[in-house]
Amino acid sequence: MAKDATPTQREFEILKVLWDRGEATVREVYEVLRERLPIVQNTVQAFLRTMEDKGLVTHRLEGRTFIYRSVQARQQTIQQLTGQLLQRAFDGAIDQLVQNVLSLRPPTRDELERLEEMIAEAQAGRRQTSTSEQPKP
Numbered sequence: 001m002a003k004d005a006t007p008t009q010r011e012f013e014i015l016k017v018l019w020d021r022g023e024a025t026v027r028e029v030y031e032v033l034r035e036r037l038p039i040v041q042n043t044v045q046a047f048l049r050t051m052e053d054k055g056l057v058t059h060r061l062e063g064r065t066f067i068y069r070s071v072q073a074r075q076q077t078i079q080q081l082t083g084q085l086l087q088r089a090f091d092g093a094i095d096q097l098v099q100n101v102l103s104l105r106p107p108t109r110d111e112l113e114r115l116e117e118m119i120a121e122a123q124a125g126r127r128q129t130s131t132s133e134q135p136k137p
Helices: 009-021 026-033 041-054 073-088 094-104 111-132
Strands: 057-062 065-070
Touching: 009 026, 009 041, 009 057, 009 065, 009 073, 026 041, 026 065, 041 057, 041 065, 073 111
Parallel strands: none
Antiparallel strands: 057 065
8 A cells, every 4th residue: 555545434445345355346346335335336446446546456357357456455454544543643652542442432351351462462572672672791
């Protein structure tokens, strides 16, 4: 994803279809999206062209049919978007980001357990980094 190629909400919905399927035609994307969004096939086609211009998707030809796929993996795109949000809204303060997310809704028990595991992993990694940075006698 190019630095200025932040997907819009609708583009992100299209990317989700491509990530789930690996690749898809305009019609296949349309068939999935029309079940949950008010959209027509020509609009999907226009979005995919714009997304290709932005560097979000690419296509290959199979006969006369364009088959689209995402340029980046889902996790890579999500990390990039999260990083942008972290910097723009919270000036890089992770605790403020987490505090705002937690204020949206109470986390489930499973989510809390995973958060605790992530914190423990981060603390262990930080201890290892600080230990390896100490000068050797």
